[in-house]
Amino acid sequence: MFPGAIDVHPATYLDQLGTIFARFAPQDSGNISYGVQTGTARYFVKTTAEAPDAYLNLTDRVKLLRNAVDLARSVAHPALxxxxxxxxxxxxxxxxxxxxxxxxxGDPTTRERFRALPTREIVAALNALYDLHAALDAAGWVQCDFYNSSMLYDFPARRLTVVDLDLYHRGPVRNTMGRMFGSSSYMAPEEHVLGAPIDSRTTAYVMARTAQLLLPDAPPQLADVLIEATTARFPSYPAFYEAWLTASSTIGASLSNRST
Structure with a gap:
């Protein structure tokens, strides 16, 4: 139902295609997205536009969108x-x-609502996040700019969705920026150091920080894994993920619903 190319402005085309029920105005990224309904089907359409205040020029933002296409076509996962x-x-x-x-x-109210969920439910969401990153790691992707606004949570369905992975990159790289893109609360130390290696270990650190920020009362076995991931560090993402799964398996039946 979708053409391979159009010769009109994206918003004009989407207006013709169906009903735009949501518009996500460009932020500092310069990207703009829409929720579009055609018949009974709903779609999320992401594009970019001229934006003088964006942190990258239009050409570079188009490259990142094409990078997002590469990622989406390389990994299929329920969280993506x-x-x-x-x-x-x-x-x-x-x-x-x-x-x-x-x-x-990324919304503070939503985040606090998520953090107040039963421990079992938060761990299930983190398991989905970590399983996705195991697939991404196996496909050669290293995280960049992952933080709370990269996650949606459907509370009634208890489903985590991961979005906006445009800055993820293939394979290990060197930090050419100094302070890289991202939220300082989530970033690994090497994401602040010019010339430092950015690799699978970086993904492990950021995923561990995600749990520390979203699971305030982690069971001791899981807390120990997260502390190791953010201090001594695991040698790779698979090593972190294996340690997490091992710890999870030892407490699975004992995870209790935390009072809110």
Whole structure:
């Protein structure tokens, strides 16, 4: 139902295609996204536009969108929205994803609501996040700019969705920026050091920090894994993930619902 290319402005095309029920105005990224309904189907459409205040120019932002396409086509996972197609416009591609319901954990109120969930439910969400990153790691991807606004949580369905992985990169790289893109609360030390290696160990650190920030009362076995991941450090993401799974298996039956 979607064309391979259009010769009009993306918003004009989407208005013609169906009903735009949500618009996500460009932030500092310069990207702009839409929720579009055609018949009974809903889609999330991500593109970019001229934005003088964006931290990257239009050409570089288009490159990141194409990087996101590469990632989406390399890994299929329940926590990652499926990419249906890419539509070329005169200026930028339009990435057409499946629509996912959920609240953004970048919102402080939503985040506190999530942190107040039963421990069992938070751990299940983290398990989905970590399993996704095991698949990404196996496909050669290293995280960059992952933080709370990279996650949606559907409270009724108890489902975590991971979004906006445009800055993830293939394989180990060197830090060429000094202070890289991201939230300081989540970032690994090497993401602040010019020339430092950014690799699978970096992904492990950031994932561990995610749990420390979202699971305030982690059971001791899990807390020990997270502390090791953010101090002595694991040698790779798979090593961290294996330690997490081992710790989870020892406490699975004893995870109790935490009072709120």
């Amino acid at each position: 929205p499926a990419l249906h197609t890419v539509i070329e416009s005169p200026t930028t591609p339009l990435l057409v994803y499946e629509w996912r319901d959920g609240d953004l954990l």
